[in-house]
Amino acid sequence: MAEFDDTYTSILLPQSRVAMYARDLQSIQAFKSLQSDWRFTRVSLDQLEGGVDQATIDLQSGKPAPSLLIIETDTIDDSFTAKLETLAGYCPEGTAAIVIGPVNDVNLYRKLIAMGISDYVVRPVKTETLAFDIARSLIERIGATGSRLVALVGAKGGVGTTSLAQAMAWGAADMLNQKTVLLDGAGGWSTLNVGMNFEPATTLGEASRTAAGNNQDAFKRMLFQASDKLQVLSSGGDVMLEDGIDADSYEALLDKLMTTYPVVIVDLSHSPTALRRIVIARAHQITLVATPLLAPLRSARSLLQEIKDIRADSESRVDLVINKAGMASRHEVSKADLESALDRKPSMIIEYNPALFMGAEGEGRKLNATAEGQDVVRSLLPLMLKILDGVTDTSSIANDQKQKNPLSGILGRLKTKS
Ligand SMILES: Nc1ncnc2c1ncn2[C@@H]1O[C@H](COP(=O)(O)OP(=O)(O)OP(=O)(O)O)[C@@H](O)[C@H]1O
Ligand SMILES: [Mg+2]
The missing domain is CATH 3.40.50.2300 (Response regulator)
Known part of the structure; x- marks a missing residue:
């Protein structure tokens, strides 16, 4: 043959x-x-x-x-x-x-x-x-099934959804050794290219049309190879003030990627509502990102309720991640209040650390390039590990965890306020 x-x-x-x-x-x-x-x-x-x-x-x-x-x-x-x-x-x-x-x-x-x-x-x-x-x-x-869809959605703009989507993608590829693809639904509003350091080479519409066609080489060219195991859909060339892709075409694009990549990570920040809805409905794991301030926490509470309405299993599928803790300490909601208001414990609290996050973003380098960044990336692994059963080669994970407890880095930094 x-x-x-x-x-x-x-x-x-x-x-x-x-x-x-x-x-x-x-x-x-x-x-x-x-x-x-x-x-x-x-x-x-x-x-x-x-x-x-x-x-x-x-x-x-x-x-x-x-x-x-x-x-x-x-x-x-x-x-x-x-x-x-x-x-x-x-x-x-x-x-x-x-x-x-x-x-x-x-x-x-x-x-x-x-x-x-x-x-x-x-x-x-x-x-x-x-x-x-x-x-x-x-x-x-x-049938070809089994890939895992990981979605990150912000309770509000600017809370760090894209940064954490990148961190999880690096974690899946570098630490869990998974062939991973990262994409967003933001079209011309995408900022993935800044943190991942590539020039947008396509639009979401073109990517979905190419994915549906037979020209595999053309589709491969739309994927930016960030590392051996990590590729990023190099969209972002879309017109900012025009409507982007419809939900069906986006879903077809996801289906295509899920036949090739065991782990598909979607950054939903700035995505049209229809795209958020379809990805949230399908994702195996959803990370809801919020900062510990009133407005994002209110949105987070409403969003959790809405996810519950479309997903009976939302309790186990959604992880709440509180990001930028300590950015405005005096105005932040305490951990106890936050937990009772949202009726849920955050899976992770990540400190405000501009040198680390903005430094990595500004220089287009991966968060886990430094030991401090590695701790943050490692701390996010458990969110993915629970859905990777059967997909991953667990031996590599076991080794990674043996070297370092994935929670050890971040636990020390958990903000415990009363
Ligand atoms: N823990 C953190 N500490 C400090 N800065 C952070 C942290 N997390 C993210 N940032 C910074 O916050 C800014 C916004 O982050 P990011 O673009 O990831 O947010 P977003 O929720 O995707 O925003 P948008 O709604 O515009 O898509 C970026 O400059 C990023 O580097
Ligand atoms: Mg974003």
Whole structure:
């Protein structure tokens, strides 16, 4: 297969189990090498000795059927297809199968496809071919789901929503090792390009039209590569005084990004209401940002109520983050009053620290470039970690947490006022 369709090759594959019964060393090698491929993070790859007979014995004995079976065979005569049919009798409906055989045989290929086998591949199998065939089978059977949508919304303008969206994006990419994309819905009002240090190369409308089309390269060019694991949609070229993108087109853009990135972070500051609504309705985690002053806290209370109306699970989905604590100490609402007024404890309180935040923004450097900034970024990780179960390689997180308790930095700075 010369060309691999991007729909299958550049997405995070769904949670599943693939069992390969093979003896050929090259096939086994190709299969094993998928373990280090980011697309297979959530796919458990079981490499087993044997072929169709062993697979049948295993399923007969009550072992759970995988999502996809890969069977290697040396024989392709009728006895083999008969055995396959027996094996199929033990597979639950929806189990996909790929056969790896010794020679090209059109008749066999047709017969296997007619039997419901996803593909027939001839040895030796290249890793990329195997990856493509597995990906296509899994997506066709299970569908491409599983990415996590993280939304940040400000109770008011200027509370630091964009800064914290960037901080979370760096945390997801640098500390949780997740392939992450950051975007906003602010169109021409976007300030993401300042903090992330790029020139806007597109508009939201153009990005969504390109995402819907087939020109993958053009779409890739609209993504600014901030680091190995972090990309940012380089929108912001929109006209400020014209209406931006409609909610359906924005949702289609999100859907596209969610087929490719395990973590999609949306900064909703300055976004049109319709966009905020659709993202809030869909997000796995929502960070509501407010400062400890009366006006933003009032808005936060109303917004929490409205989110509750559109999401039954709002209690567990929304995290309240109080930012810029200490900026106007004498006028700030105390932590106790804040908690009783909002009927919710803030998940995080972040101090007003202009040298850190405005310094990073002004110089276009990431917040976690300094130890102090790293503490803030690390303190935001728990908000994402709780929704990344099953998406992340938890070993890297465990290591990161072992090095430093994610809360240790910020806890010392929690403002406790009475
Ligand atoms: N904890 C903080 N301490 C000091 N300054 C901060 C803090 N958080 C954010 N800032 C600064 O506050 C300003 C506004 O932040 P930001 O642009 O992130 O807010 P926003 O809520 O996205 O605003 P907008 O409503 O305009 O989109 C920026 O200059 C940013 O560097
Ligand atoms: Mg903003």
